[in-house]
Amino acid sequence: MRPVTVGIIGAGNVIWAYFQVLDRLLPRGLARMGPLCARRKETWSELQTRRPGIALVADAADVLQPDVDVVLVITSPESHGALVRMALEHGKHVVVEKPAAATRCEAQQLVELAQARGLHLMCAPFVQLAPTFRALWGRIEEGAIGKVHSARALYGNAGSTWSRWYHDGSVGPLAEVGIYNLKSLTAVLGPVVEVQAAETLAMAEREIGGQTVGTAGADVSHSLLRHQDGALSSLVSSHCIQRYRRPALEFYGTEGTANLLGDDWDPRGFEIWRNKAGCWEEFEPLDPTWLWADGVAEMVNALREERRPLHSLDHDLHLLEVIEASAKAARERRSVAVQSRFRPLDLRLEERQDLHHLHDHTRPTDEQ
Numbered sequence: 001m002r003p004v005t006v007g008i009i010g011a012g013n014v015i016w017a018y019f020q021v022l023d024r025l026l027p028r029g030l031a032r033m034g035p036l037c038a039r040r041k042e043t044w045s046e047l048q049t050r051r052p053g054i055a056l057v058a059d060a061a062d063v064l065q066p067d068v069d070v071v072l073v074i075t076s077p078e079s080h081g082a083l084v085r086m087a088l089e090h091g092k093h094v095v096v097e098k099p100a101a102a103t104r105c106e107a108q109q110l111v112e113l114a115q116a117r118g119l120h121l122m123c124a125p126f127v128q129l130a131p132t133f134r135a136l137w138g139r140i141e142e143g144a145i146g147k148v149h150s151a152r153a154l155y156g157n158a159g160s161t162w163s164r165w166y167h168d169g170s171v172g173p174l175a176e177v178g179i180y181n182l183k184s185l186t187a188v189l190g191p192v193v194e195v196q197a198a199e200t201l202a203m204a205e206r207e208i209g210g211q212t213v214g215t216a217g218a219d220v221s222h223s224l225l226r227h228q229d230g231a232l233s234s235l236v237s238s239h240c241i242q243r244y245r246r247p248a249l250e251f252y253g254t255e256g257t258a259n260l261l262g263d264d265w266d267p268r269g270f271e272i273w274r275n276k277a278g279c280w281e282e283f284e285p286l287d288p289t290w291l292w293a294d295g296v297a298e299m300v301n302a303l304r305e306e307r308r309p310l311h312s313l314d315h316d317l318h319l320l321e322v323i324e325a326s327a328k329a330a331r332e333r334r335s336v337a338v339q340s341r342f343r344p345l346d347l348r349l350e351e352r353q354d355l356h357h358l359h360d361h362t363r364p365t366d367e368q
Contacts, residue, residue: 004300007034007063007092009083010074011043013162014097017293018072019051024297031300034068064090070299073097076163077171081106088113088121093303095295098124099175104320104340111313120302122309123316125180125265126295128187131286132267134347136260140188141348144272146255151189151233153181153249155263156241159206159219166239167206169217172199175323178221178237182319184249184264185225185233191341192322194226197329202240223326228341247271265292286349314342 006022008015015036025031035055038044044056057063060083063071071087073080073096081101087094088110100123101107107123114121127133140148155177160166166176174182186192199218206213219239226232247259248267255275262268262285269284295311302309318340325336 001304003029003032004069004303005032005034005067006070006072006296006300007065007068008036008072008074009060009063009087010072010097011036011038011040011047012074012076014074014293017291018074018296021291021293021296025300030304034065035063037063060086063087064092068092069303070095070296072296076165077176078102078165081110084110084121085113088117088119091117091119093120093299095122095299096124098179099171099320099323100124100316101320102170104317104324107317107320111317114313120299120309121313122295122299122311123313124292124295125183126292126298126311127180127184127264128345128347129294129298129310130264130267130290131349132269132283132290133184133187133260133264134349135283135286136258136270137188137347138349139270139272140251140253140258144256144274145251145253145258148189148231148251148253150252151185151231151250152235153178153185153233153264154236154241154244154246155181155248156236156238156244158242159203159239161206161208164208164213167208167213167215167217167219172217172221172323172327173219173237173239174221174223174235174326176237177239178223178235179319179323180263180265181235181237181249182322183315184260185235186227186315186318186322186342187344187347188249188251189227189229189231189233190344191228191318192225192325192338193228194335194337195322195325195329196224196335197326198222199327199330202238218330221326221330223322223329225322310345310347312342312345314340315345318342 035057037060071092073083200220221237223235248264249260251258257273260270271282298309321340329336
């Protein structure tokens with residue numbers, strides 16, 4: 001089978017992570033690089049220096065060559081919907097950075113177009129692909145901590161000094177950074193049925209590109225989610241968090257506790273407290289080299305293996321509805337119902353013995 005050709009639209013900061021993923025595929029003959037659209041020609045010199053022989057174009061339409069199988073869209077969020085539609089209409093499978101579209105309604109139209117054309121559409125984030133997250137998912141699914149009743153998540157950064165769209169109100173912190181945690185929480189706890197939320201603005205001005213600009217919209221978001229099976233989860237997302245030191249995700253069950261260490265886009269292992277064991281069990285990451293941009297590899301491998309990617313578009317549509325419901329709940333200061341549902345993916349690792357590679361040791365509780 002010939003290599004899967006991947007064309008790219010967008011050449012911002014995230015391009016280098018996607019290059020790392022492709023660099024694991026290209027030498028093995030699994031994929032090949034197609035054209036890369038970089039609108040700002042001042043970036044071409046660096047791209048050509050770091051990627052000799054790369055085919056650069058300035059128009060996104062020039063990426064849609066006949067031999068391109070997959071189009072990766074990594075432009076600013078407001079352009080995602082139109083570019084995804086253009087690629088699908090040209091018969092290309094698509095991998096798109098988050099959020100896939102400005103609204104759930106627009107994303108629904110893209111999903112229907114992909115399905116009508118028999119094409120795969122994968123939307124970031126790709127946290128469900130991380131082997132470490134899947135191992136933790138499997139332990140919770142098997143009942144290691146009993147019935148999960150509560151969960152906590154937090155992800156944020158200090159904001160952007162290089163792009164205004166971070167702070168112009170077009171994409172809030174829940175849609176831009178919190179969506180990682182939101183996907184992880186719902187992968188474990190299932191669909192959200194009700195949202196309560198509050199938002200605030202912490203920094204009215206930002207230094208971006210050497211200029212002081214005003215911040216539009218909130219840069220801090222707190223969401224309280226009720227899941228279909230009764231569990232509650234809370235999620236803090238922000239573009240004004242300077243540093244943090246806490247687990248990415250915390251799950252509290254009737255028989256124990258489970259924490260994902262690091263961030264869910266960069267998991268550093270996990271730990272589980274089981275009442276029966278009476279101690280903390282710590283597990284190192286299954287694959288420390290896994291990257292948050294791995295959606296491209298999953299798409300390439302799925303096409304070569306003639307299978308569906310480990311991905312759920314219904315799940316991604318649900319996330320967008322939850323994000324919209326959270327914004328409405330904060331604006332109207334009331335709880336908002338979420339109507340959509342999705343069938344959870346089976347994230348069990350293909351070979352159970354993979355878990356044997358985890359470094360398992362015990363750490364007694366502070367009370368002991």
